[in-house]
Amino acid sequence: MRLRLISFPRNGPPLCLREEGDVNKHAWEFALLHEARTALRAGDLTVEGSQRYAAWDSDLYQSEVWATRRDAWYSEQGLPRDGESFVSDYLDRLHHQTQRVAKRIARHKNPDACVEGEKLKLTALEKVELPPEALAARADLVSLFPLTGLPEVLMEVSRWTPFTQELTHLTSRRQPSAEKEAATLPALFAVLVAEATNLGLATMANSSGIPLHELEAVYDWYFREETLRAAIHHLITYHGTLPLTSLFGDGKTSSSDGIRFGMAASDLGARHNPRYFGRRRGLTLYNHVNNRGEQYWVDIVNCTMREATYVLDGLLYQDAPEIKEHYTDTAGCTVM
Numbered sequence: 001m002r003l004r005l006i007s008f009p010r011n012g013p014p015l016c017l018r019e020e021g022d023v024n025k026h027a028w029e030f031a032l033l034h035e036a037r038t039a040l041r042a043g044d045l046t047v048e049g050s051q052r053y054a055a056w057d058s059d060l061y062q063s064e065v066w067a068t069r070r071d072a073w074y075s076e077q078g079l080p081r082d083g084e085s086f087v088s089d090y091l092d093r094l095h096h097q098t099q100r101v102a103k104r105i106a107r108h109k110n111p112d113a114c115v116e117g118e119k120l121k122l123t124a125l126e127k128v129e130l131p132p133e134a135l136a137a138r139a140d141l142v143s144l145f146p147l148t149g150l151p152e153v154l155m156e157v158s159r160w161t162p163f164t165q166e167l168t169h170l171t172s173r174r175q176p177s178a179e180k181e182a183a184t185l186p187a188l189f190a191v192l193v194a195e196a197t198n199l200g201l202a203t204m205a206n207s208s209g210i211p212l213h214e215l216e217a218v219y220d221w222y223f224r225e226e227t228l229r230a231a232i233h234h235l236i237t238y239h240g241t242l243p244l245t246s247l248f249g250d251g252k253t254s255s256s257d258g259i260r261f262g263m264a265a266s267d268l269g270a271r272h273n274p275r276y277f278g279r280r281r282g283l284t285l286y287n288h289v290n291n292r293g294e295q296y297w298v299d300i301v302n303c304t305m306r307e308a309t310y311v312l313d314g315l316l317y318q319d320a321p322e323i324k325e326h327y328t329d330t331a332g333c334t335v336m
Contacts, residue, residue, distance in 0.1 A: 123169040163238075201219060
């Protein structure tokens with residue numbers, strides 16, 4: 001291992017490895033420790049039996065193991081061992097499928113999808129105009145709901161089902177008293193609205209009259225990933241008990257897709273993606289929704305990675321709706 005000359009301490013004189021022809025023991029130990037630490041972090045130095053500092057390929061099949069497992073794996077997957085034959089087979093299947101689609105387009109004379117000049121031409125769909133009866137019904141439905149702010153809606157829902165009881169204090173060991181819970185509720189709802197609308201705690205403090213230090217204390221002690229997911233689980237479970245909910249579906253079928261947002265401010269999770277954001281950075285909001293309209297999973301993910309990486313997170317790490325069938329687009333699927 002090649003050792004560099006390092007200054008210990010950083011603001012003091014350097015420790016030389018040799019002094020008057022003899023090796024400086026303390027300087028040698030410091031330099032060895034520093035270089036070993038750097039090599040461990042870089043992966044150049046590994047520790048046998050360690051999980052954190054193991055070689056990157058320690059979890060992969062070794063050559064001799066893979067040689068005995070290879071034939072069985074290919075037969076289980078129904079794949080040829082030759083990669084070129086696999087690609088050739090898929091190209092043939094794509095060619096035959098393209099020929100079938102081309103014959104159907106020519107036979108049906110579809111004006112909305114036709115081939116002109118060796119290019120596929122698709123006609124844009126016409127805008128569907130709502131009949132006057134539907135517009136009148138929408139206006140009557142809107143008139144049934146009073147003009148209510150978001151905090152009032154949250155308080156009304158909390159009276160139906162106390163989802164705020166899932167937002168527990170980080171160090172609490174017992175159920176809080178009724179007086180303590182009533183005193184904390186206004187700040188809880190204020191922080192919920194501030195987070196949901198991206199107002200920020202300072203702006204919420206100015207508009208609500210609740211001191212900023214109280215909002216910050218509630219945010220630090222009550223708002224964690226596990227408490228928020230528990231509150232969402234509580235709401236979804238209650239929503240499934242409503243009589244109208246079952247008319248939309250059984251909640252066992254869902255779909256997921258991502259929505260990309262450009263970031264105006266600096267964010268650790270944002271990445272450059274010129275296709276969607278130009279020179280700016282952005283991120284992807286990946287949503288899971290079931291056939292009852294319940295958005296049971298939302299995750300902020302890397303916009304440069306394939307969405308299929310995050311599909312199973314929403315299906316495995318929640319237990320509110322029991323999902324039996326899930327749909328994604330081509331970005332969310334993968335061929336195993």
